[in-house]
Amino acid sequence: MLQRPTSIQVMVATPSATAGQGGVDRVMATLKSQLEREGPSDVTARFLPSRGPGSVLLSPFYAIGFCLRMIEARLRGQVDVVHINLSSFGSTYRKLVIAGCARLLLIPYVLHLHGAEYQSFWHEDSGLMGVWIRHMFEHASQVVVLGRVWRDFIARRAPGAADKITIIPNATAAPTLPHRGGGETVHILFLGRIGDRKGVPQLGEALHRMRHMPGWRATIAGDGAVEAARTKAAELGLTDRVALPGWVGPEEVAQLIASADILVLPSFAENLPVSVIEGMAAGLAVVTTPVGAVEDIIVDGETGLLVPPGDVDALTLALTRLVQSPQLRAELGQNAMAVHRARLDLAPFAQAIREVWLASAR
Template sequence: MHVLVATPSGGLGQGGIDRLMGALKLQLERQDSADIDVRFIATRGPGHVGLSVFYTLGFCLRMFAARIAGRADVIHINVASMGSTYRKLVIARCARLLGIPYVLHLHGAEYRSFWNGDGGFLDRRIQSMFEHASRVVVLGRVWRDFIAGRAPGAAGNIVIVPNATETPLLAHIGGGDSIHILFLGRIGERKGVPQLCDALANMKSVGHWRATIAGDGEVEETRARLTELGLTDRVQLPGWVGPDEVAALIASADILALPSFAENLPVSVIEGMASGLAVVTTPVGAVEDIVTNEQNGLLVPPGDVAALTKALTRLVEDPALRTRLGDAARAVHRERLEIAPFAMALQRVWRDASIGNRLEARS
């Protein structure tokens, strides 16, 4: 079976989709399955967004060539909001014209506000894209219900496959005498970084903690805010860090904080759970599918600085609570969020899509 995967930078970029697809690519290489050939192809590219049209057209040309050569059984289309959807509308349409079944894999954190169901031209085109998909992969129950409501014709083809990560290679050592609070993600309003800064400022009288806010985005604005709050001696702001640095930060952390206003299913939370960190996050997107409050993490309302302050302070001051929540989070990861079962689940989706297309062609 030949599968072409449409992903922003071919699995080599910084974003969550590319990180996930990069991990999937490595897992498939480890499996070394002789009966499946998967190619990851960029549809946006690493440069200016204006150049993405050339990557999208290039993907369509490669899809056409693969179809002629008999090496295109399924197209796997990763899709998020805005430009990602516009590019994937073109790719999905080309796949239909070529008679190749496609799978849509929805990642966008703000897709409910982007696809507002207003009945306009774009709304109808997105609905058609989802309803013509052989399978629709979503990351949790809330997204299954959303797609079924917006595109009723796709309801029977929706499959829940939560994001996944590899088991960490680095042993978890924690922060030692200074409890290490870690944020990983794009720094800005959507991820709740201003509220995190305010919560950390409220904790200045609490001893024995330090924090790292790592990621791209509004780095300099946040640096200025930390200076204003008098937190530069306790909070590090390294900017974007690569995979090795991410692994080292997670291994040295005790608490993973992600107080977002909107998510789909954040990879950073899953990475924290894999290492047994105590997670503090918000019940947005599909987060509640994997984090249960007081059982394997702490959930706080989005934008609630007081609740975030209380949750972080509890974890800093209570090592038994950190250990209990971290151990439970690690157990959930081992049971449900490992990359190997994720890869197997997607292979089943691809086979179902391919078989279903052949049966339709014969009928």
């Protein structure tokens, strides 16, 4: 029986080496921070860009650069496992190259699936590309997914990977700022890319329907179609109730969460949204949709409120209930915080990833 190595070196392929704004980089940044806080251990991880900042036209050069670093590390005996973060479209095309290079170098690799729309991207009629993707999954030493729906999807599309799948939900740190909420005015907060997939048009319509109800304000923060959202808010008569600051950095996000009472994310497609977990960590009342792996962490009426995607009536009703009921907000928030501390905090997340790395090394 082969003995598991006592110390391993891991190369982590993440879009912008934890410096980017996207969800994958944010998750990997929190993992890196947690590993650094824990100090020396049985793993050493280097986080390297596979897409890079700026134009997507430059992304192939970053993918090739990652492969060159893999080759150098292999020759120097400085890599035991490659951890590949994976999303749809360009991310998959680049990771096919990186995974293929890892196989040629005989380096075990872990696939970590993040893509919110991977089911529609990798469909039954994907042709030759679909075959390549299946081979990539089936040749992985381990596959990490964020919830049950993704485990079942990968097991169905890549049967050879079924016994190598581990569910590890995303995680966030507990807030460092004390929660103060919105005071007498209930603060509704949206964090994410502003656009159709995240349900921002439906959120705008729900807030429009609530405009005559006193006692609330909202912040819709994120990049994407910010100017179009501002124009629409003005058309709906919401400029005095709804702030649209655009993209905000980590410090501003922490301040917004500390000042919020409700976290809303009415998405049409997600894998497992970080903003929902951040809201749970702070004890906010969460309103979201049962998409992706959301139902693994949000139980309707217990740890949040679930509304059907695109259902403006249900979204309006859920937000109205929470604005009008401090007790319901408090109960949902406390239950959500308990789930976060038990399952979605950084220490268990880092330990689970570490175990996957150690299991992958040979």
